Amino acid sequence: MNLPLDYKKGFKNFLNVKIELSKKPFIPREETEFWVEAAIRELKKEKKKTHCLDLFSGSGCVGIAILKNIKNSYCDFADVNRKTLEQIKINLEINNIENKRARLIKTDIFSNIKRKYDYILANPPYVAKERLPELELQVKLYEPKIAWYGRQQGMFYIEKFLKKAKSFLRKNGKIFFEFDPEQKHKIGEIFKREGYKKFKFFKDQFKKWRFAKIEY
Numbered sequence: 001m002n003l004p005l006d007y008k009k010g011f012k013n014f015l016n017v018k019i020e021l022s023k024k025p026f027i028p029r030e031e032t033e034f035w036v037e038a039a040i041r042e043l044k045k046e047k048k049k050t051h052c053l054d055l056f057s058g059s060g061c062v063g064i065a066i067l068k069n070i071k072n073s074y075c076d077f078a079d080v081n082r083k084t085l086e087q088i089k090i091n092l093e094i095n096n097i098e099n100k101r102a103r104l105i106k107t108d109i110f111s112n113i114k115r116k117y118d119y120i121l122a123n124p125p126y127v128a129k130e131r132l133p134e135l136e137l138q139v140k141l142y143e144p145k146i147a148w149y150g151r152q153q154g155m156f157y158i159e160k161f162l163k164k165a166k167s168f169l170r171k172n173g174k175i176f177f178e179f180d181p182e183q184k185h186k187i188g189e190i191f192k193r194e195g196y197k198k199f200k201f202f203k204d205q206f207k208k209w210r211f212a213k214i215e216y
C-alpha cells in the first residue's frame with residue numbers, strides 16, 4: 001500500500017489555501033471544505049471583529065481558510081497532538097497570517113480553553129469502531145489514528161464536545177461541526193439532552209448528512 005498522494009505531493013489545496021502536510025496530519029477532505037465555505041458565508045455577514053476557535057484543528061485548514069477569507073477575524077487553533085501544532089505554525093507562515101491573528105493551544109478537547117468565542121468550528125475524530133472494517137486501508141495505515149478514530153459508534157469526541165461547547169460560546173455565537181451521516185440521530189438526542197434549542201443539520205456536496213450548525 002502506497003503513501004497517500006497528498007503526503008507524497010506534500011500539500012493540499014483547501015478552499016484556495018495551500019496546506020502543507022510535512023508533519024503528516026489528517027489530510028483535509030472536500031466534505032470539510034463544503035461546510036467551511038458555508039461558515040465563511042455567515043462570517044462575511046458579521047459587522048464586528050470575530051473570534052473563532054478551530055477545535056480538533058489538525059493541519060489548520062479550517063481556521064486558516066477563515067483567516068484568509070475574513071478580514072476582521074482571529075482564530076485559536078486547538079489540538080491534542082503537538083505535531084499538528086507544528087504543522088499549523090508552518091501553514092500560518094506559508095499563508096502570511098499575521099502572528100496576532102492566531103494562537104496555538106495544546107488541549108484535550110476543552111481542557112485548556114480559557115475564553116469564549118463567536119464561532120466554534122470542529123471536525124472531531126468520528127470513525128466508528130463498528131465501521132473499521134470498511135475504512136480505507138490507506139487511511140488506517142498512514143493517517144494518524146488519533147485524528148480519525150471515534151470509538152463506539154464514533155461518538156466519543158462528539159459527545160464530549162457537545163457537553164461543553166455551549167459554555168465556550170459568546171452570546172449569539174455559532175457552532176459548525178462535522179459528523180458521519182449515521183450519527184445524525186444520536187446527535188439530535190444529545191442536542192435535546194444538553195439543552196441546545198436552535199440547531200440545523202445539513203447535507204454535504206454528496207447528498208449525505210454531514211454537518212450541523214448550532215446558534216446559541
Ligand SMILES: C[S@@+](CC[C@H](N)C(=O)[O-])C[C@H]1O[C@@H](n2cnc3c(N)ncnc32)[C@H](O)[C@@H]1O
Pocket residue numbers: 025026027028029032055056057058059060061062078079080081084107108109110123124125126146147148
Ligand atoms: C478529523 S481530524 C480534523 C483535522 C482538521 N480540522 C480537518 O478538518 O482536516 C481531528 C483532529 O482532532 C485531534 N484530536 C484528537 N483527539 C483530540 C482531543 N482529545 N482534543 C483535541 N484534539 C484532538 C487530532 O489530533 C486531529 O488533528
